[in-house]
Amino acid sequence: MAVRNYKSQSRVIIHDWNLKTFSPDESDTALSKSTRLDVSRHITNVSFSKNLASPSGTFEIHLDNTKKWTNVIKKDTWCVIYMSNSENIRGSVDDKLIPSSIPEKKFVRAICYIERVAINEAEIDGEGSKEVGYVLTGRDFGKVYEDTEIYLNVFQFDAMFVNSLSGNLKSKNIATTDKLIELGHKLFFSPDFDLQPPKEFTELSKQWIMPSSLLNDLQLQSRASGGATYYGTISNLFDFSETNTTIPISDPLKSITGNAWQKLKSWSIDKLNELYCETEGGEPRLTYRAIPWGINQKGYPSLAQNIKLFKTKVEEDGIILEDVDITSKDMGEDSHNRYNHFYAWSSANMMKATDNVGALKNQISKQSREFPYVNKASVKRNGFKPLHAELNTLTYSIKESKDGKPDTNRLLEYNEVLYDYWAPAAYFESGAITIIGRNDIKIGKALRIDSGSLKGKAFYIEGYTDEYIVEEGGEATWTQTLQLTRGVEYAKLKDSFTEAELDATEEGTDRGTFVED
Amino acid sequence: MYRGDNSIESANTPIRDSYSDERDYAVYRAVVIKRKYVDDIQNLSKGSVNPTMMYDVQILGGYKEGTIIPNCRVVTPLGGRFNFSETILKPATKPLSKTGLHKTDGEIVYVAYVGGDPVAPIILGGGNHPLDEDKTGAKKADGPRYRHQFNGILTEIDKDGKYTLTRLGGTYNETTGEFEPDADGKAVVVKYHANRILRSVKSETVVDVLEGADETATRYFATGLQVKEDGKNDKTTTTTKGGLVVTTDGQNDKWEVTTAGGAKITVDGKSGKVDIDSSGANISIDKSGNIKLNGDFVDLGSAASDFVPLFLELATAFAQHTHSFTDITPGGPVPSVTGPPTAPLLSTVGSSSVKVQS
Numbered sequence: 001m002a003v004r005n006y007k008s009q010s011r012v013i014i015h016d017w018n019l020k021t022f023s024p025d026e027s028d029t030a031l032s033k034s035t036r037l038d039v040s041r042h043i044t045n046v047s048f049s050k051n052l053a054s055p056s057g058t059f060e061i062h063l064d065n066t067k068k069w070t071n072v073i074k075k076d077t078w079c080v081i082y083m084s085n086s087e088n089i090r091g092s093v094d095d096k097l098i099p100s101s102i103p104e105k106k107f108v109r110a111i112c113y114i115e116r117v118a119i120n121e122a123e124i125d126g127e128g129s130k131e132v133g134y135v136l137t138g139r140d141f142g143k144v145y146e147d148t149e150i151y152l153n154v155f156q157f158d159a160m161f162v163n164s165l166s167g168n169l170k171s172k173n174i175a176t177t178d179k180l181i182e183l184g185h186k187l188f189f190s191p192d193f194d195l196q197p198p199k200e201f202t203e204l205s206k207q208w209i210m211p212s213s214l215l216n217d218l219q220l221q222s223r224a225s226g227g228a229t230y231y232g233t234i235s236n237l238f239d240f241s242e243t244n245t246t247i248p249i250s251d252p253l254k255s256i257t258g259n260a261w262q263k264l265k266s267w268s269i270d271k272l273n274e275l276y277c278e279t280e281g282g283e284p285r286l287t288y289r290a291i292p293w294g295i296n297q298k299g300y301p302s303l304a305q306n307i308k309l310f311k312t313k314v315e316e317d318g319i320i321l322e323d324v325d326i327t328s329k330d331m332g333e334d335s336h337n338r339y340n341h342f343y344a345w346s347s348a349n350m351m352k353a354t355d356n357v358g359a360l361k362n363q364i365s366k367q368s369r370e371f372p373y374v375n376k377a378s379v380k381r382n383g384f385k386p387l388h389a390e391l392n393t394l395t396y397s398i399k400e401s402k403d404g405k406p407d408t409n410r411l412l413e414y415n416e417v418l419y420d421y422w423a424p425a426a427y428f429e430s431g432a433i434t435i436i437g438r439n440d441i442k443i444g445k446a447l448r449i450d451s452g453s454l455k456g457k458a459f460y461i462e463g464y465t466d467e468y469i470v471e472e473g474g475e476a477t478w479t480q481t482l483q484l485t486r487g488v489e490y491a492k493l494k495d496s497f498t499e500a501e502l503d504a505t506e507e508g509t510d511r512g513t514f515v516e517d
Numbered sequence: 518m519y520r521g522d523n524s525i526e527s528a529n530t531p532i533r534d535s536y537s538d539e540r541d542y543a544v545y546r547a548v549v550i551k552r553k554y555v556d557d558i559q560n561l562s563k564g565s566v567n568p569t570m571m572y573d574v575q576i577l578g579g580y581k582e583g584t585i586i587p588n589c590r591v592v593t594p595l596g597g598r599f600n601f602s603e604t605i606l607k608p609a610t611k612p613l614s615k616t617g618l619h620k621t622d623g624e625i626v627y628v629a630y631v632g633g634d635p636v637a638p639i640i641l642g643g644g645n646h647p648l649d650e651d652k653t654g655a656k657k658a659d660g661p662r663y664r665h666q667f668n669g670i671l672t673e674i675d676k677d678g679k680y681t682l683t684r685l686g687g688t689y690n691e692t693t694g695e696f697e698p699d700a701d702g703k704a705v706v707v708k709y710h711a712n713r714i715l716r717s718v719k720s721e722t723v724v725d726v727l728e729g730a731d732e733t734a735t736r737y738f739a740t741g742l743q744v745k746e747d748g749k750n751d752k753t754t755t756t757t758k759g760g761l762v763v764t765t766d767g768q769n770d771k772w773e774v775t776t777a778g779g780a781k782i783t784v785d786g787k788s789g790k791v792d793i794d795s796s797g798a799n800i801s802i803d804k805s806g807n808i809k810l811n812g813d814f815v816d817l818g819s820a821a822s823d824f825v826p827l828f829l830e831l832a833t834a835f836a837q838h839t840h841s842f843t844d845i846t847p848g849g850p851v852p853s854v855t856g857p858p859t860a861p862l863l864s865t866v867g868s869s870s871v872k873v874q875s
Contacts, residue, residue: 036743051518051528052527052528052529053518053528054749080846089547122666152583152584200518207688228667248635248636249635249636250561250587250588251585251587253584254584254585254587255585255587255635257580257581257583257584258581265634271529279612291529293529330523332524334520334522334524336520336524336526337530387531389531418531421529421530430524430525430526431523431524431525431529432519432523432525460527462525462527462528477575483519483525485525485527487526
């Protein structure tokens, strides 16, 4: 039996602003100055949760009652959570909370923003004894997107700037959503925005100045030269891959008032692409890419070049787990993801009358699958389970053939992509496993289990919860509960497959024979 | 996301309600800032089976003030495939940031998104324009009325059901691409009242009045000419500025021309009489076909120089006239006189139908 030895450690370093009060015209330098406060010795519990559905994760840090923490730590400060089960991340820390060492970036679990500092008191026995503790709560750096409001009143700004926004899309040949999101991100968050916006707008985009000590600890560089570093100017912030989807609406940069995350997400065509926040190598990252779930790409040859095979994903950066690393499992197939009618349409239907099922039906003679596609046998057995997706993309206005007719083939391929992702989904497993904590566990990564009851299965990490608990006596444990989807026998992932093949057991297509005792 | 059975619903599930889908169900007040004809390359419907006008609008007021909504279509009145209506909207000629909202000349509209989808904005209708100079906004005294104006054509139906169509006049400016109304206006006015239609052109130089009660149609010219058609009485009367009056009376089967100078021609079908009167003279033809020329002098021919003889006088004179001659019987020539003709002047020498006054 395999055995693992581990020693769980966690550090929490708070980056406290030096300037507690400030004038409206305070300089960037003064505003960004911060000092480290290492509260690691006082941790009783740290938990951090993150999932693909939300840009920000949430955390709780429980501290002992050796100090009145509500006087020491204030909301609206940044902090970094480090964890390790294998290497020593503790440095020498004195009671002044100023650490002598800075943890390595590889131990970073979360870059967080404290939103509440509270005292917890609870009676522990019936005789009035109370357990007192403090809890810090908040969200990770994804909060920046959730909480940023964009305000562009074109009445106030020079018309040339407003027109230059849409002109910029054309001049930079920006037709795909990845380029649009990157440009929009710079408009929202980067005072160094290269379109040279008017001063009034630049002042509004200067949001989320980063604390100097955090930048120093994480060695984060600014893309802009000189001045303080804002979140939007952090170098290497984008982890973007080229996508096939084209801009969803006309002149999107002229209509940006509203919530930043909702705006970016609305541009992302989230039925086909992923947009999420996660740390990588101890640095914040915004990731945007086509969902890497390709299995059989013959139905969408032109889109396939930008859609990674799940098999490749597992091979390239799949985290390998052994059964010994897993402390509990709740994993299985479910019927929730069974779909037997596939129909993808584009909102651009409203713009051109020729984008309709009738026109597309005439083209599908070349395709192997009808459009819309219906698996009649599955409907008979399992009921009508539609996967109908509206793809808000203006493909047809950007990419037009010489005769002015829309590129309807693109819509057919989109439908094939959705079929490829979701037709076999009924056979994939989903659920949760609890493992000994690892720093390479991130959302959007693949996982492969090489032993035990889940041997040979690959999964997609859609969420996790880190739990670091200090037990009585000082021993600590760090565990992670992973939310996994796309559970499939890795060996079955090949260029072509049938649903029956996916459903087969290791023994082959035969399910085995049940013999009564 | 956990389900109740501990399975996980993927965040990438397409049919899951995604908060990221930007749906906006609000209705916005906006001003038209750009107009795209169907052959404009920026018109997204160009090249499609049913290209349509598209507009960019800019939101006025509220949190999204200033937001530009591109490529809006306009809702149309009901009518289906064969009945239709199209009104081209006017964009603001100057950027709003330089003009001020209260001075923009662009059309005010209300905009919403179909299904809340930002891809499909539509213009639901128009709004009062700050510069409309009280052209709309009925007072109590006005009652329920209808007014509509486009490119200088003003249509009004007042509370009494009187319909007035007024062409204010104007021209299309090729440079600006806009219709410019005339300063003095009112090129054509058509009014439909209870039993009366009035139609006039610019400055009322020509006015048609159709009276239902009288069953008349009268055309007035500013110059003074007037043409009246009386259906009830089957009669037309044309009166010139100079006073010439021509009357055609179908009821009485009569046609009459009267000049300002007093000369008159009357053709009376009932009496079968034709009269020409002037300066006291009269030429008439009666029912029996008798023609009378009644005047102090009658000239027949273009160079009349001698008078017409009277037959009876001539016959009498003939019957009484003698001839002098010289009798050359023996005894010497003797002047003598013949006796009157023994044969009278035949009546056939005189006309049996034409008589003249002495």
